[in-house]
Amino acid sequence: MTTTKELMKSFTEYLQIERNYSPYTIVYYTQDIEEFVEFMNSQSINSISQVTYTDVRIYLTELYKHKLARKSVARKISSLRSFYKFLMREQMVKDNPFTLVSLPKKEQRVPQFLYHDELAKLFQASDQTTPLGQRNQAILELLYATGIRVSECCKLELADIDFSLGTILVNGKGKKQRYVPFGSFANDAIELYVEHGRRELMKKGNSSSSALFLNYRGSTLTARGVRLILNDLIDKASLSIHISPHVLRHTFATHMLNEGADLRTVQELLGHSHLSSTQIYTHVTKDRLKTIYMNHHPRA
Incomplete structure (x- = not known):
């Protein structure tokens, strides 16, 4: 059985080779997935394939409890959605529990500029x-x-x-x-x-x-x-x-x-x-x- 660590390694190689992502971006993807794995452990979820839409909703609630900015929450959900999309392509999981999750709207901040x-x-x-x-x-x-x-x-x-x-x-x-x-x-x-x-x-x-x-x-x-x-x-x-x-x-x-x-x-x-x-x-x-x-x- 493929471990979560091995799945993450495969995903990282996919981001590097196929998607040509920068090392900086890959670090964020990795951190987001590792944080979700910690959440899984706290919920006694033993495998990536066992995660359901309900689990994802609980995870979202946890993120909001920590008063994260909407932009940060949106990035984490986007990272995990991409991770599961890759796992489905590789036939490692059957479903993507993040598909139905709507990303929170970003705050529309006016960019600071000089006169x-x-x-x-x-x-x-x-x-x-x-x-x-x-x-x-x-x-x-x-x-x-x-x-x-x-x-x-x-x-x-x-x-x-x-x-x-x-x-x-x-x-x-x-x-x-x-x-x-x-x-x-x-x-x-x-x-x-x-x-x-x-x-x-x-x-x-x-x-x-x-x-x-x-x-x-x-x-x-x-x-x-x-x-x-x-x-x-x-x-x-x-x-x-x-x-x-x-x-x-x-x-x-x-x-x-x-x-x-x-x-x-x-x-x-x-x-x-x-x-x-x-x-x-x-x-x-x-x-x-x-x-x-x-x-x-x-x-x-």
Whole structure:
């Protein structure tokens, strides 16, 4: 008889090889399934195949007792539904008890973004006479110019930049690649950093790294490093706001839509698989459309 541990191992290999999921995503799937196995043990359920719809309802009740956010509950149910779908395909179980469970609706939160005056102060915060200042300015300009994720930013290599076309090759989620254009401000900042600042940082490292962004030791910059850089720039700009690299991604999308870009284009640039992920930014566009309407329609 196949053990639960063996089933999980098979599922993990399926996610890695067939679905091409990132290690980060697979960790969450594994954690969700392991938590459910703990629940099974507490309910004296000895096998994955013995789980019924009633058991799933009891499990949902337990999740809500712990006051988990609806988004977290939805993710756990989605993970387990996918797990059972795989087990059915492999003929390990006959039914999927999670099929009839409706996912809780996600909370519609308005994405935080920066206004133009806040961005202007942020862009003036770096000391571009120093290698680190040149690097920080290049990161800031690139994140706002392209809307790429911080993880994608840290994976960029010198060979991924095409200055002649003004594009970068981005390695996104699920190993999907996309080309994203960047403008003149980002171009100037990156060129200055590559020609001067990066060369100085390279001298501090022991290896010839191909990574675009380096830390002060000459090694590849991490996502945590990017967050620390942004926090430092916020302090220097004397802004009383908290931002993360993702806020710059939100700002990119919001400003693009407000200036008339269509939703499909923004979806492509952000690397979203589904249009629904991009639609969270339309709230701002609707507000702007209403303002334009009220200011210009003769009978508004």
